Amino acid sequence: MDKWENNRAWFLVLPVFFIVAFSAIIPLMTVVNYSVQDIFGPGQRVFVGTEWFEEVLGDKRLHDALWRQFLFSGLVLLIEIPLGVVIALLMPKKGWGASASLVILALPLLIPWNVIGTIWIIFTRPDIGLLGAAINTMGIAFDHTASPIQAWITLMFMEVWHWTPLVALLAYAGLQAIPEAYYQAAKIDGASAWSTFKYIQLPKMRGVLTIAVLLRFMDSFLIYAEPFVLTGGGPGNTTTFLSIYLVKIAVGQFDLGPAAAFSLIYFLIVLLFSWLFYQALQNVGKGDVK
Amino acid sequence: MKIRKRTIALLIYFFLLMLPIYWMLNMSFRSNADILGYFALYPKDITFANYMRIFTDKAWYSGYLNSMIYVTINTLISLSLALPAAYAFSRYHFVGDGQIFFWLLTNRMAPAAVFLLPFFQLYSTFGLIDTHIAVALAHCLFNVPLAVWILEGFMSGVPKEIDETAYLDGYSFPRFFIRVFLPLIRSGVGVTAFFCFMFSWVELLIARTLTTTNAKPIAATMTRTVSAGGLDWGLLAAAGVLTIVPGALVIWFVRNHMAKGFALGRV
Structure with missing residues (x-):
């Protein structure tokens, strides 16, 4: 779609620009400042240049956490995006069924993240938790605090349970925005359900799916509270994701310089991959849209 | 079948x-x-002892009130600022549009831990610590960009001919926007309102950093209970159930907008 050339449109954007910049720019500058200084106390700081960045980039435990993080976010996207779209397609389009589905979907999203972890601790306990007890009854010894594989599986279940509804809600709203005329045209052409999906629904959902992919990537890459509460990064370090490791450095050891350098590198990684996803989703299937 | x-x-x-x-x-x-x-x-x-405790203890129920106040303020600010901005991004080309659009989203990408200290310093400079408006404003950092992005997606799905026809018919921009355009993207506005509410409602780190007692959010009250020598699971579960209620009401109210959506041809 061609857009109108008009620089006065900036006036519509200015309020948004100011309210976001207010909270964004000064804290970012402060963190950049921390990352190049050694801070001993108020008023006692030494410029250290790129020392913290070098220290952080050479940290083996950080590399491990980074690979775990990529694996985690990759799995999250591969599972949640298709599952969310399927659920959205299954949901009724109108009537009380649609209302009920929307409310049910929203429930897991509304629980504060630290509480999610706490609820899942008890939900997965083999003695008094529903899931833990059910798995034990099936004859599988289940204890996610001892087995890294089980810890990962539990985390993935929690994550998919918690966040797939977000993808489904977005996809559903996107589907609802498709005019009825498109479906009628497809029906007249005798299109199958699959080609209706491929040529009408999927291209029309491109906008909401871009947001869903970016949101799920960013939030899963930055995930902290849920795994921290559920597994505490263990057993061993097997579920220590980047944020958990970052907090260990920033709060546990109170190394503000390295933690700031770490934060900036972390931020740049998220930025780079979000940008790549964004570009890819902007260009994919451009030919399919008439 | x-x-x-x-x-x-x-x-x-x-x-x-x-x-x-x-x-x-x-x-x-x-x-x-x-x-x-x-x-x-x-x-x-x-x-019902767990629920009674929450409804009678001020430390508990004030947490819900605080959260509801700042979340409502935040949702209203986010939506009202994001609607015109999203329209600008979806309809016009202007200097730096692509860059600003992506920059907005980058504000969701920073790991919170290290940013909390400068955040606290910034808001105490303005004397805003422990106020509802501080949390509402701080949550705009991630909610306004999200609202702009979601709304832009829905607005771009509306053919531009609709705008052109309306302007030819003599509609002014504000009248066109409210009377013609907004009803067309109801499902988008509904889902955006819910997401703003939801992300502000569950955010803990920033809300906790910027408040002490007067605007303390419910999620922070719940962590306090968790750390108090052995968990009170029943109380925590009751508080958890109650955290779901306000958001469920919000989605109940916007459900019709989400389920009806776009009806081209009835314009």
Whole structure:
């Protein structure tokens, strides 16, 4: 779609620009400042240049956490995006069924993240938790605090349970925005359900799916509270994701310089991959849209 | 037959989705000793003590009120600022549009831990610490960009001919925007309002950093209980159940907008 050339449109954007910049720019500058200084106390700081960045980039435990993080976010996207779209397609389009589905979907999203972890601790306990007890009854010894594989599986279940509804809600709203005329045209052409999906629904959902992919990537890459509460990064370090490791450095050891350098590198990684996803989703299937 | 299969698949999914929430509900009606004592599919000695404690203890119920106040302010600010901006991004080309659009989203990408200290310093410089407006404003950092992005997606789905026709018919921009355009993207506005509400409601780190007592959010009250020597699971579960209620009401109110959506041809 061609857009109108008009620089006065900036006036519509200015309020948004100011309210976001207010909270964004000064804290970012402060963190950049921390990352190049050694801070001993108020008023006692030494410029250290790129020392913290070098220290952080050479940290083996950080590399491990980074690979775990990529694996985690990759799995999250591969599972949640298709599952969310399927659920959205299954949901009724109108009537009380649609209302009920929307409310049910929203429930897991509304629980504060630290509480999610706490609820899942008890939900997965083999003695008094529903899931833990059910798995034990099936004859599988289940204890996610001892087995890294089980810890990962539990985390993935929690994550998919918690966040797939977000993808489904977005996809559903996107589907609802498709005019009825498109479906009628497809029906007249005798299109199958699959080609209706491929040529009408999927291209029309491109906008909401871009947001869903970016949101799920960013939030899963930055995930902290849920795994921290559920597994505490263990057993061993097997579920220590980047944020958990970052907090260990920033709060546990109170190394503000390295933690700031770490934060900036972390931020740049998220930025780079979000940008790549964004570009890819902007260009994919451009030919399919008439 | 095909319809039946779809419904069954959806019901199975919803059943699984509800299990952890059912477990929380189950625990909320049991005393702590009862929960830790034995496995029970449903509460055998139903107690409302957990809920009574939350409704009568000011430390608890004020947490809900605080959260509701700043979340409402934040949702209103986010929506009212994002609507015109999203329209600009979806309809016009202007200097730096692509860059600003992507920059907005980068504000969701920074790991919070290290940013909390400068955040606190910034807001105390303006004397805003422990006020609802501080949290509402701080949450704009991630909600306004999200709102702009979601709304832009929906607005770009509306053909530009609609704008052109309306302007030819003599509509002014504000009148066109409110009377013609907004009804067309109802599902987008509904889902955006819900997401702003939801992300502000569950955010803990920033809200906790910027508040002490007067605007302390419910999620922070709940962590305090967790760390107080041994967890009170029943109380926590009851508080968890109650955190779901306001958001469920919000989605109930916007559900019609989300379920109706776009009706081209009736314009």
